[in-house]
Structures are given as structure tokens and as C-alpha cells.
Amino acid sequence: MPVQAATVAKTDEDGTLDSSTQRSMARRYDSRTTIFSPEGRLYQVEYAMEAISQAGACVGILTSDGIVLAAEKKVTSPLLEPSVNAEKMYRIDAQTAVAVAGMTSDANILVNYARQVGQRYLFSYRKDIPVEQLVRQVCDLKQGYTQYGGLRPFGVSFLYAGWDRLHGYQLYKSDPSGNFGGWKATAIGSNYQNARSTLKQKYEEEMTLDDAKTLAIRVLSKAMDATTMDAEKVELAVLTRVDGAVTLKHLSGDDVAAAIAAFEVIREKEQAEGEGSSASGSGGNGEGAGSGAAAANADDPPPEDEDYA
């Protein structure tokens, strides 16, 4: 790409950027995925992450007996045919499944790629790919779109749930930059800061799968806009190992409704207790919207995310 003279920033005598120049910086550099802005940022990548934080929330919780994945189903129109069962969760191979937040069309490409990665490994080694290797290979592809010119990054974050003989049950999160990490519990998508701060407060190492389901519903209820939880708007799945085979079980509408009911009971109990002592911390919805109070998770929320929480 030719270097344009116009891209050279105006500076004051002392070399600092004046404020009007700074304001136009975003516009000047944000159309290029592969060019750093003078502040050292890649705007397209940040915008992709922003797109994801508008998408339906996803929660993943790791326990010693398995992994719970939960997702918010955004009902766009009553006329739309509901998808059969799983809308945002995909089986990648015999050991791994993902939950998606972001652009579904982009996710389809990545899911297809991840499945190919899994089968290619199986073809080479006659064993299922270790979960972290699968995550890494998909993230390598994502990273490529932040560096090679003329391409848009994938507007997708994944939660990967899997089991392998090396590390047992594992939960990973990846974002459009190609970053990934292993988590005990984490959330992506809309209101993810609130979701994560709830997880931070309520997650316990010795949780059972049922505890984790209840917590997942609690976290989703924080992240979703609706005042009442509706089983039709929630997708809940559990990844466990049964007789040596890793299974992903999608909970039926009735089971999801039961999990929601279990959470409602707990919440009402907490509210009753809470009214006696302190008024804060009620389990209402959308309480964190727009407030700077959401505990920023150490790993990633970029500074400007507070504007959209």
C-alpha cells in the first residue's frame, strides 16, 4: 500500500498531538484493519469486539464433573421459524463444542474451519485433537485477519468447552483479535462485564453441575434485557463424559424451565434475606447498564467499552 502524505499526523511544536487531530485519528485509521493508529490501537479489531458485545450473551462454567454452556437466544421476530434445538452451540469434534457470540455468518465459517482442523488432526494422528490445540489453530486464523491487508476480522467470540486426556475438562474463550485463554467461568456477548462480575462473586470451585446450571441462569438473567427469564430465550447445554465418550446434552425446554425455576426460588430467598440487612445487590435485571460500576475484568475490556455496557 502506498504511504500517503495525508496520513502523517499534525503535531504541535513540542511534538504532541493537538486535540482536533486526535479526534480525526479514529476516522483516519479505522478503515485499515492492519494499520496501528498513533495511539497504538487497531480500530477494526476493537469495533469487531464491540459488535460482539451487542450480541446475545453466552456463559460457560467449568466444574469437576463437566461444563455448562448457556446462551441467550435473541428472538428477532415472532414470524421467524425457531431453529430446531441449538442455535448458538456447535459440536466441533468428539471432544469439543463451542458457544458463539457475534455474527452468525462469520461463526459458520469458523465453525466449519474448526471442524476441519479437528478432522485433519484425527486423520493424521488417529486421536482427537487436544482442546487447546484446536483453540489455538482457530485463533491463528482469526489473528491472520488482524494482520493481513484488506480483510475484515471475524466478528465472533467463542466459548470452547471440551475434554481431553491431557487436561480433562477445559473452558476457553477467544475473541476477534485471536487472543484466547482458559477460564473456570466466563461470559461473552451483551453485558459481559456484568456477567463476569457476577461469576466472580458467585463461582465456587466445588460447584456441582446443577449449581453451575443455576449460576448460568443467574448470569444470563443479569445479561439479558428481559425482566422475566423465559425458557424459550435460553439455550442450555452440558458437556460431560459418559463411559469414556464426551457428550453435549442440550437441555429440553422443560429442563431449562426447571433450571430457571430453581434459580427464581434462590433469588427470592436471597431478596428476602437482603431486605433485612442491605438493599443493594438485588437480583434485578440490567442494573449495570451504563454505570461505570461494573467490575472491569483484568484481562480485556478495552477502555471505551464502558460507553456501551
Added chain:
Amino acid sequence: MDVVLGFVGDGFTIIATDAGQTRSIMRIKADEDKIPELDEYKIMGCAGDAGDRTHFAEFVAKNLKLYELRNDTALTTAEAAAWTRKALADALRRKPWQVNTLIGGYDEVDGASLYFMDYLAAMAKVPFGAHGYGAYFTYGLMDRMWRPNMSEDEILAILDACIAELQTRFMVSMPAFFVKKVDASGVTVLRSINSFDDERARVGDDEAAAASTN
């Protein structure tokens, strides 16, 4: 004409090869180690073209190491054998390696194991195996003598019976063998030949000595 023999015992795998390097009807050297160590817990007995043998073993060993560096974990014997088979199969119609192999290894998942693979990349997991002409002379003995969970001494007794049969009935002379064992503590060389400190390895020395005294 190379002979490769392999056996699985109780918690270990033993592979043996003759020590000859031949070209046409000529023996070039008599202390050739044809059991390269692929990594700490894997050995590969090789028969076939001398150059391909060396090149293929190095290619496999370096790729196993690369996997280990990339993923912080070594492949199991089964995974390494599957990868090796695929490498051989992919090369088969481009630039084939003329090697027949027995891959022996030890890992925590499957314990000791042995994989038979020919130059056409046909592979099987076996309790014992042999390649080349040597197979014609030794499979009968192995069928008769091998039992599951044999001790090292018992396996070596089968091996010695096989070597004795080869030295009796096989047209090609095979005066010495390399023998290596792999188990939970890694690879052990049970028998080796070094022509500089082992008189027996100097093929023709006995004859030369006999001729000079006559």
C-alpha cells in the same frame, strides 16, 4: 536382506535388527545400528534402502520433536505411529521412502506397544513382528513361543531362537544383531556392536586369522 524383529513383553518392547549394511551382494559394514531412537520412549527398527532408512528416521524423529516443542506434550506411540504412517502414505506416490519399519514405544496411555509398517504404509498394531526374508524363518517360532506378559529373559529366549534359526537356515550370513528395549524408564541398548572394541564384529577376522596360521 535386512532382518527386523520385534516383541512386546510385560511393560516393555524389544526390537532387534541384524548389524549388516549391504549393497547388492557385498556387505559394506557389519556394525550398522538400524534401530534409531525417535525420542526418549520410541524406537524404530528399519529395513530397506540405506539412505532412505536414515533419512526417514531423522524426518520422523525431528517431526516428533517439533510436535513436542509446539504442544508441550509428546505424542503417544499410537499417535506417532499414525503420523508416521500418514507421512509414508503421503510420500508414496511422490517420492517414496523404501523402508519397512517396526515402531516400538512406551507411554502412559497404552503401556508398551509395537507397530508393524511396510513401505506401502500398511500399518498394524502387533504383539510381535518381523520384516523381510527374516520373517519367513521366524514367524513360526514367534507364533509358537510368544505369550502375553513375558519377562525380558523370556522374550530374549524367543529372539535367540529366531537368530539361531536365521544363522542356520538363511542363505545370508548374519553374525551380529543390535537389540534395544523401551520401557517406562526409556530406551536401553541390550546388545550392540562396535567394531573398534568388539573383536567378534570384525567380519572376516576369524577367517583371516585362520588363513594366516595355515
